[in-house]
Amino acid sequence: MRGFDVANDWFRRNWFEAACLCVVAALLVWRGRGFVFSGDSTSSAAVLTSSVVVYGLAFILAEFFMRRQGVGYERFLLAVACVAAGIWLQQGLYHFGYAQARMSTEVANTLFTLNFNFNTSAATYPLYWTLMMISLPFAGYKYMTLNRYLVLATVASGIIYLLWVYVGYPQFFAPGWFPSSPIAISLIPFKDSTIKLAGFIFNSAFIIVALLPALLFCKKPEPTQSSA
Secondary structure (H helix, E strand, C coil): CHHHHHHHHHHHHCHHHHHHHHHHHHHHHHCHHHHCCCCCCCCHHHHHHHHHHHHHHHHHHHHHHHHHCCCCCHHHHHHHHHHHHHHHHHHHHHHHCCCCCCCCCHHHHHHCEEECCCCCCCCEEEHHHHHHHHCHHHHHHHHCCCCHHHHHHHHHHHHHHHHHHHCCCCCCCCHHHCCCCCCCCCCCCCCHHHHHHHHHHHHHHHHHHHHHHHHCCCCCCCCCCCCC
16 A cells, blocks of 8 residues: 555645646547557557657746746746647757758759748748747746756757668658658668658657756755755
């Protein structure tokens, strides 16, 4: 019964985070097929499901870490800022993957043009806007710290990203673009179904990079000083 008591105590003290986790779990159950590599799972809807789950976890983690430090209601705004920063960090790196692209279609070359501007249309990718959005969580810099979870997530994201680029940057929505970057590791056969599957796996896995802004707030609360 001790394990049940510990779990019950955690849920009682962290009811908000527990409720949010239940919502995320319900989404996984409802759209669980998005994580099964068969049928129509290699689709935009499936990748969107994994994205929403990770963004939800980013909000929960950021809010939990800051509440643990005694941050007031402003932690909710900072948690939302972490989600926004995570989305634009992921999107910025995703588009940067096309920097060395050798694509045959003019549409693709136009769509992924990188520019230092605030143009959020589909014609170019706005690097200035991306940097501004990524910087939002740093409004709470005093609650941030370098920690092992941040390092591990950064390393894991980096490995996934580099492998994705080195194998040709496959995309599930456009197998005809493959390879979208020079192939350094010949791993994926030139077959549409395999390219779609690889693109889906890499797209879904790389979304964990969106957790990095939230993990910046994984800081142990400072011990309270007892009065003399």
